[in-house]
Amino acid sequence: MSPRSSDGPSGGSSRGSRASGRPTLAELARIAGVSPITASRALRGVASVDPDLARRVREAAAALNYVANPAARTLASAHSDAVAVLIPSLSNLLFIDTLEAIHDVLMPRGLEVLIGNFHYSPEEEEKLVRNYLAYQPRGILLTGLEQTPATRSLLKASGIPVVYMMELSREAGLHCVGFSQEESGAAVARHLLARGRRHLAYVAAQLDPRALERGLGFQRVLAAEREVRPPVWLSVPEPSSVALGGELFVRLLEAYPDIDGIFFCNDDLAQGAIFEATRRQVPIPGRVAVVGFNDLPLSAHMAPRLTSIRTPRAKVGEAAARRLVALMEGDCRAEPAIDLGFELVERESS
Template structure:
């Protein structure tokens, strides 16, 4: 059998090729191509063999190369979990400002906090051989991880940090942010502290973990005061969960919300129901969205460097696409506690 290194039809990038799929399936490259394109004249058993081989090798069809073998992509794919959250809009705008003047097209995919949706987007975009991927966080399917590794396409991760070898990432410690939230509320003399989180993506869970650890260290942790729901984060949900928590635990005197929209909803319900903030309950948000400093009372929040993360991630990507190593592959952009009237 010919070694992939010596196969003149094997790409020098190391990515799986159609020829390799054909060899593994025991068919000709033409049959493999037809099977993957869904040509009806290919026998069912051969289609199954080819699909199994493609899956095993993490091969993805490349229609762009099929249309024009000499074409070079100038696209960078950015995958985010939401386009309704201003957090990611700020990041995307910064990425555009860095990459567009350099002649790159930014392709945006929204996976709605679904790991399976993200996997499908990765598979679809890889078919067009983008120059790079900017991905949100590290929580994804094992199949997605294998695809990314097999593709050899430059990748930069945003919003979280990981010091593993070969990983390029720009973000901040979600765990430390949660710890800071707890320490701030404890410093205000609060004794019954709660955490309310929604959506339950990895970053929300890490914030909660940091908050929990700080409370445990201070001897103030009560698992009954941790409210987590997979429902989508929103102003309405924040108000709803706020009232439910106080009805069940009227002695709660401080709440850390996993996102500002939840905290904003709590402030509105407090105003509507005559609950004094922060006299009865201190409220702290996360992300410091634009409306937070205009709420009544003004919302204390942890400000996250959304624009800076997008800018630095895009700059890292330019370095990688030029074939160079990033000087600081792990960039901690930090965060800032904004203390206002609600705490």
């Protein structure tokens, strides 16, 4: 017998008197009149349990408001019901839309969503991956393809399904859901050229890998045109904001008075530029055309309405989560890369 603890009147074990007060599987099983393992099987719906017993277990569970202890479950089964999602920023509306879609897919399936913010730093991402791996998640969703080698090998070693969001990889077997950032930049360039613009600029704040890709796509198309000079490239390290967009707009036009078309790396900057232009009575698109990226809700309502690239950010979250679920269930026949495309929404600002 245990060296301590004669079974007291309360039947308590030696260990802190079950402070939680929640029923255990053993109690549930006793009430349902079955063994704990049968109760466990019944609740999980695994293996074949007599339908009558299963019903009794479910009824007892409902009566007791029984909820399994996830820690015990994870420890015993060597995997949790969590999915880790790493995003580079919480303050960027863009990722919130994605996050919400992910939630909507995963939570109804009883999966917990662990959110990590790596602030655009691959090193921080690595640290987060290391930590989340300790939770033995069922799957991981990552944003972008800029992982450190250590992150990649950690993930590979873990054997846990991973889906990459927002970019498309040419690497074989990498499950990714997104669209071509490079192509979207190219599309903007073609649009501005078609509108007769010849002196173009790319403006970005806190250049992340995807914004860079877009800028490169923009550049590529312009480089192919004989009578068009390469775009002015203005990029600052501060975080993006509406106010900053206005500032950069002014700074750019002062430095390069002949600019007649600007591609901002996101809508926040572009909106700020339009507000500032309105204030200074710079005609848009008369004097200069403005194009944003993301198509935030407000962009369609401004004056002038903002031309932008509509990104499928909610769809990315949904498709990535669905793919992850499929992988978790061992169902991975589908094409690894899912290209959700983008749409250039032409409005008054260009």
